[in-house]
Amino acid sequence: MFPTSTTIEGTGSYLPRTPVTAAEIDARMGWPTGLSLKRFGLGVRHVADSDETTSYMATRAAERAMEMAGCGPSDIDLILGACGVMEQPIPSTAVLVQDRLGLAQSGVPAFDINATCLSFLQALDVAGMWLETGRARRVLVFSSDIASVGLDWSRPEGAAIFGDGAAAVVLGRGDGAVLAHGFETYSEGRDACVLAAGGTRVNPARGAAPGDDTFQMDGGLAFRVAATRLPPFLAGLLRRAGIAAQQIDCIVPHQASAQALKHTTRALRLRAEQMVDIFARTGNQVAASIPTALDHAVRSGLLRRGQTALLVGTSAGISLGGAVLRF
The missing domain is CATH 3.40.47.10 (Thiolase/Chalcone synthase)
Structure with missing residues (x-):
């Protein structure tokens, strides 16, 4: 489609x-x-x-x-x-x-x-x-x-x-377009990012252990799964979009961490000016991270009409996601 x-x-x-x-x-x-x-x-x-x-x-x-x-x-x-x-x-x-x-x-x-x-x-x-x-x-x-x-x-x-x-x-x-979209999940990393409470398993009716109501992260596990899976995922996404990484005008990544942003830059062999990096001013805003970085790119002029952007990130699961857009 x-x-x-x-x-x-x-x-x-x-x-x-x-x-x-x-x-x-x-x-x-x-x-x-x-x-x-x-x-x-x-x-x-x-x-x-x-x-x-x-x-x-x-x-x-x-x-x-x-x-x-x-x-x-x-x-x-x-x-x-x-x-x-x-x-x-x-x-x-x-x-x-x-x-x-x-x-x-x-x-x-x-x-x-x-x-x-x-x-x-x-x-x-x-x-x-x-x-x-x-x-x-x-x-x-x-x-x-x-x-x-x-x-x-x-x-x-x-x-x-x-x-x-x-x-x-x-x-x-x-006149804009989504040229390609991709999403993959690898539940081998299901325990890397967890907030246990709030559903039907851990709640006031059934009880909760200390820490169940706070976010728990195994950064090492999350990074290992993402680092292994991300390069082939991105290669496939760009291939389906019919575009090379160096032809992307603007990369809008999930602002997961300073380390994750550096890894994404290396994995795609990107120029620094291609990457939208607002992590130092916002931190990781969970799902709001990618659209916030997108809004910054548009309002600052980093992404202009007719240009191509790659939106990409990882999430709990571990899942990988991306979209190639013509803005």
């Missing part, structure tokens, strides 16, 4: 009001000043206040995306939530955003798609199907995550790299 005429009409993002600097992390952990920045490569991340809920942040990002697209909520035919972690189990975050946009009585379909850090890429694929089949003229896709509420600071190698935020896109049919 590729290429499709899926066109990004507008992008938007939202950062919470409260910044937390690397120096503040050093003070919290009792580390020498400068150790956090040196160790993790993250200077500042933003942390959501209690009133900055997942749906609130998503709505602010969506409003910015619609402003760029020159449309309003009444022009949206489908709302897709693409968060790593939902605001609540039921109903979906997309329903909450529909309400915040003033569409509570509209009947516009609204539902969530979850692939943890790669939720945005999977929602992008679903949106393209709706657009190609004529079921929708404009689709709103948002990713919004509040990682700060589930961090285990006894394991700072995981906790210190995350930040909160939201991003959104408005999609339609036009």
Whole structure:
């Protein structure tokens, strides 16, 4: 079905009001000043206040995306939530955003798609199907995550790299295109990134062990699986798109960590100027990471109309995902 005429009409993002600097992390952990920045490569991340809920942040990002697209909520035919972690189990975050946009009585379909850090890429694929089949003229896709509420600071190698935020896109049919899309899952890495509580297995009714309600990460396992699988995955994705890595104008990767960004650059043999790297200013924003980096690329001029972008990342599972776009 590729290429499709899926066109990004507008992008938007939202950062919470409260910044937390690397120096503040050093003070919290009792580390020498400068150790956090040196160790993790993250200077500042933003942390959501209690009133900055997942749906609130998503709505602010969506409003910015619609402003760029020159449309309003009444022009949206489908709302897709693409968060790593939902605001609540039921109903979906997309329903909450529909309400915040003033569409509570509209009947516009609204539902969530979850692939943890790669939720945005999977929602992008679903949106393209709706657009190609004529079921929708404009689709709103948002990713919004509040990682700060589930961090285990006894394991700072995981906790210190995350930040909160939201991003959104408005999609339609036009001169842009999705040239190729790929997604692969290798459950050999299922224990690398885990948040156990919140489902039907670990909950107040059945009990929870200490740490079940916080994010646990085996960075070594995640990196080994991703590092082995990513190069052939990317080679296949680019081959299906009919384009070489050096022909990509802009690489928009999941801002997983400073180490992961360096590995992606090496794996693709990229030039530094091709890569969108905002990790030092945002941290890993889970599913919001890729669309936030995309919004930065568009608004800063790193990605312009007619150019080609590669969106790529990894997620819990371990899964690999990517899309080649003509913006």
